[in-house]
Amino acid sequence: MQAITKLFKIRYPIIQAGMVWCSGWRLAAAVSNAGGLGLIGAGSMYPDVLRQHIQKCRRATAMPFGVNIPLLYPDIEQLMNIVMEEHVRIVFTSAGNPATWTPLLKAAGLTVVHVVSNSKFAIKSASAGVDAVVAEGFEAGGHNGREETTTMCLVPAVRQAVDIPVIAAGGIASGEAMLAALALGADGVQIGSAFAVAAESSAHPAFKQKIVEAGEGDTRLSMKKLVPVRLLNNAFSEAIHAAEARGAGRGELVDMLGRARAKAGMFEGDLEEGELEIGQVSAALREIEPAAEILERIWTGFLQARHRVSTLL
Structure with a gap:
């Protein structure tokens, strides 16, 4: 450390x-x-x-x-x-x-x-x-x-x-x-x-709320023919997955992606047609809180977990 x-x-x-x-x-x-x-x-x-x-x-x-x-x-x-x-x-x-x-x-x-x-x-x-x-x-x-x-x-x-x-x-x-x-x-x-x-x-408040409501399996890696990106499930990501399943080529995926879709989803709050980038761990996130509290909770949890493991040894 x-x-x-x-x-x-x-x-x-x-x-x-x-x-x-x-x-x-x-x-x-x-x-x-x-x-x-x-x-x-x-x-x-x-x-x-x-x-x-x-x-x-x-x-x-x-x-x-x-x-x-x-x-x-x-x-x-x-x-x-x-x-x-x-x-x-x-x-x-x-x-x-x-x-x-x-x-x-x-x-x-x-x-x-x-x-x-x-x-x-x-x-x-x-x-x-x-x-x-x-x-x-x-x-x-x-x-x-x-x-x-x-x-x-x-x-x-x-x-x-x-x-x-x-x-x-x-x-x-x-x-x-x-x-x-x-x-x-x-x-x-x-x-x-x-x-x-x-x-x-x-991030848009609606996007934050969708993240804390996400469950296991609600994100998937998409667009490997372009630049791989992990997305939260919505209408846009489902359309991408369907296109990939039928063998859509790079050009078609580029057209589907268009421009400013990430901004529309994450910054402007278009939860259906926007690109919502978030990790698998979103399934474990349950509330919106200040960054200082998030950091303190992680650090305190680390110290507690380290102590717990040390007692097992």
Whole structure:
């Protein structure tokens, strides 16, 4: 755990995932103020919007925070320039080649972390010079790995493959799950779905409510012919699954997806035709509460679970 708390200069080895349409400056600041590491999710932001969120977050917290940037973003150069111009000290990258931007970010003095879904990319990330990797398992919401490797299988494989700190992600929303991830070799955890329903999350209230009402089996991995994404069941996801079952090609799926569907679902609250990205652990989430309470509950649960296991030994 100290590897992560020292790396980011935070109190708890708990990172809030940079989720599109959920992770604005309010959520990032709330998590950082509570002792974790808050991340602004740049994947749903135009460059000028990202700059505004960074500036507002800095005014709202004196603690470290970072920005998550998907490397496939069309305005990637502008986003990277803004991060460096605004003197953000921590960047999490995903969905692309870490070797493209890591050297430049490191030269500018930033701490860089890359999200991976297999050991091969973990090794590639370490070779590119990142400071840590996030091993994100199949359970996670949003964009996911094609291999469908679960967190319990992925974390020990990545731990064996690299010598840099490993952050576990996917299916973690409790202290017990955090303890399990650390037992598998992780140095810390990244948590998305549990913070997506935080009071400070920028997700639409109707989307948050649908998440806390979700049950087991209410999410599925979809669109593997495009970019795999885990979605909460609704009319749109059912249409996608039906199209995939009859062998729809990439072009048809692109047409069905259209534009701004994730914004419509998660940010604007279109629960039937919107794209609702959330993890399997949504089935365990039952209330909307402040981010600080979520973090404290997870940390307290971790300490209790660690004590309980120690008594068994």
